[in-house]
Amino acid sequence: MKDEFLNLIEQVFGKDGAIVKLGGRYSDQQLQYAQHVGQSLIENNKVAFLEAETGIGKSLGYFVPTLLYLYLQKRNGNNIKPIAISTFTRQLQKQIFLKDAPFAKQALNQIGLDTSEITIAYRMGRTSFFSKSRTQLACERILFENPERKNELNNFLRHAHISCDSGTGLISDWLNDYGSFPEGIKTTDICLLARQQVDNDAYLLHLQQAKNADCLITNHATLINFKKVGIEANSFSAIFFDEAHKIEGICQDHFNYHSSFKELIRSLISTYKILPSVKEIDSAIDLLSELQNSISSRHKRTKDNYITFANSPEDITHYFQIIDKSSKLLKKASNKIDKYLEQSELEAETANALTNFDYAARVLEFWKPKQPYPHIISAIHFSPVIRKMSLATINIFGSRLMAWMCNELSDKAIYTSATISDNKSTLSFKVIANTLGYKDEEIGQQCSLSPTRYGEMNFVLSQKKINSPIQTFDDEQTEFDPDWLNNVLGMIEAAYDEGGAVLCLTTSHHESKVISDHLSHLSSLISVHKRNTALNEYLTDFISGKVKILITSAGWEGLDVRQADGSQLIKHVVISRIPFSPPDDLLEYFYNEYVKFKMKDGKYQAQGISWLNQVNNVVPKLKQGLGRGVRGPNDKVKIWIADPRMPHSNSERANSTLMYAIPKRFLINYSKASIFGEQKTEVIMI
Known part of the structure; x- marks a missing residue:
């Protein structure tokens, strides 16, 4: 089967292959990528890492081999388990389901294969419906x-x-x-909410179709929560994780718990108002309220931002007894609620309250002063400025559970993205392999591919004398440097003056608002993505040309917009600042505690771990943001980077790793970047 399988891949992606005959373009890199995918599906290794930059045609590059593999298995009478395609963004799910899947079937039909018996379905979470x-x-x-x-x-x-x-x-x-x-x-x-009675027939049909599909298109969060959403273990022969660079962040959200006492108590009160017969909730509210007051009065003058078993063993042991008692009360309450749900149809308001109740119960359940592993730490946390008090349980290596989860679900996992290799000159996937728990696993197929010709990027960088973006930062507000802000505003106006749609990528809704407030003279031409609204809500006016400038913190990835006739829309991408994550004093503290346990020089080592995590996250995000402007082979975009921390060359020691965000085929253009506000160009590559 191996030779036939690889030959069929060649027939689809080759110079005179089905894709070309159907009006597509030949790409040697796409063919190589598809061959790596094919090898991954038929070899015995449990994990593969395949990197392919924008322009390779990655989604079609793994979807066609997936259909070919399923076709051959069915033809040969093999009882094959489904293959899952998992993405981070809904936009990519939709592209695969509505565009790539039909074209892939058409390509297989072009080479004489009947794909009518291969079923494809999507699986989304309740909140999509x-x-x-x-x-x-x-x-x-x-x-x-x-x-x-x-x-x-x-x-x-x-x-x-x-x-x-x-x-x-x-x-x-x-x-x-x-x-x-x-x-x-x-x-x-x-x-739809988790505990709610389903009142959407389409959702029920979608579940049935997903259960019977040969190829399932889903998302990372659904698979990470596979037990909770009803997906059985050992369901798949293989899982493709596209946009794989996002998995670490999703795991951190899933395996970590952090909630203020006020939020916990408020969630329980809203549930008790709806279900007053469940007295255990009321008892838990009283216990947590008393505990909040006790901790506040005892520690309000402390300079420490954390109370843990390490610095306050007696206090934390006493607090745990109360938290544990509250947790047991909520378990009893949950059992009563489950019995209530068996007899009653859940109203929407009740479902909303119970969603918050479930999270509060989990926060208390997982909070333990002595965790079984040194990398899992529980603490009572005080925010640095307003001293908001929270319960936190952090697994700093939570993403390493990904390998375990994949082994439970599937025979093999294939991770792919435009940005998953190490930030090194030689090919390596050691960082992501360790991050996802594959440190001791033999890695199968590995590749990093970049298109030789696909679009064009030109660059405008900031003068080094511009101040860094952040002036002050606390848990309430971020104050931006006026010098940097004027630089951003100048770049946006210059980009607009050159003509064409302008996408401005920021790092927060607050930052977007600050920038737009200072562009009031262009307000009729600007859309500002506001908090608690979907980015899709702003795209209609942007695509139609009604607005010329879109300012958003949510457009770094998955945003693929073109004009109504399919031609290029975005001509300028303004990067307001490098998308480093905001300081997380809680995570920094937990890194320190873990490293103290493992090593002597804890503080230095912890800072190193934290910095590596920052870099490993920021380079993929920055690279994805740059790629929003080149979505077709003939697209030309100008990239404006308003953050002076972006290096002018790789000879600059500070932040030189950020250079890995520049697609390889555009490094020469980057070396010729203009410096905003200067007459001459002076960027030297080494």
Whole structure:
């Protein structure tokens, strides 16, 4: 089968292959990539790492071999388990399902293979789907205050009902058609919740289709939560993880718990108001309120930001007894709620409260002063400025559980992205292999491919005399340096003056607002992505040309927009600042505690771990952001980087690793970058 399989890949991706005959372009790098994918599927190794920059045609490069593999297995009468394709963004899921999958089937048909028996389905989480009852409640709430909006809200409600009964049931369909929700409505107001009675027939149909599919298109969070969402162990013969560089962050969100006492108590109060018969919740509220007051009065004058077993063993042991008692009360409450759910249909408001209740219960359950492993630490945390008190349990190596999860779910895992190799001149995937728990696993196929010709990038960098972006930072607000801010504003205006759509990528909603507030003279031409709204809501006006400048912190990855006729839209990408994560004093503390346990010079080592994590996260994100402008082979984009920390050459020691974010084929152009505000070009590559 091996020779036939690889030969069929050649027939699809070769110079005179099916893709070319169907009007596509030949790419030697795409052929190489597809061959690596094919080898990964048929060899015995459990893990592979395949890097392919934008322009390779990565999604088609793994989807065609996937269909070929399934076809051959079915033809030969083998009982083959499904293959899963997992992505981070919904945009990529949609592209694969609606564009790549039909084209891949067409390509196989072109070489004489009948793919009609290969079934493809997607699997999304509940929050991607409408809840009819919650949508009804959201509309009624707004209508009570604004009766004049009756027609608008009835139209929205009618769409939701039709979609749930006979359409896809997906919330994103509304955004694709209309661009934004009615004012006052957010995704979190209208989606299906975990404990809610399902009132969306399309969601139930989607579950059935997913269960019977040969190829399942899903997302990382769904697979990481596979037990909770009802996916059985050993379900897949292989899983492709596209956008694999995002997995570490998702694991950290999934395996770590951090919540303030106020949030915990507020969640329990909202649940108790709805279910007053569950007295255990009330008892837990009393215990946690007393504990909050006790800790506050005893430690309010302390300079420490953390109380752990290491620095306050007696206190923390006493606090744990109360937390443990509260946790046991909530377990009893949860059992009562489960019995209640067996007999009653869950109202939308109750489902919302129970979602918060479940998280509060998990925070208490996992908080233990003495954890079984040194890399898992629990603490009571005080924020540095306003001293907000929280419970936190952090597994600093939580992403290493990924390998275990994949071994539970699948025979093999294939990780792919434009940015997953180590930031080194030689090919290596050691960092991501260790990060995801494959330190002792033999790695199979490995590659890093870059298109020789695909689009064009030119660069404008900042003068080194410009100050760094952040002036002050605390847990309430970030103050930006005026010198840097003027530099950003100047770049945006210069990009707009040159003509073409401008995408400005920021690192927070607050930063986006600060920048837009200083561009009030261009307000009619600017869309600013606001907090608690979907980026899709702003794209209709941007694509139509109604607005010329889109400012967002959510467009670094997955944003693939073109004009209505398919031609290039974004001509300028302004990077306001390097997307380093904000300082996380809690994580820094936990790194220190872990390293103290393992080594003598704890502080130095911990800072090294923290810096490596920052760099390993920021380079892929920056590279993805640069790629938003080149989405086609003939696209030309100008990249404006307003952050003076971006090196002018790789001879600069400080931040030189950031140079790995520049696609290899554009390094010569980067060496000729203009310096904003200067007349001459002076960037030297070594």
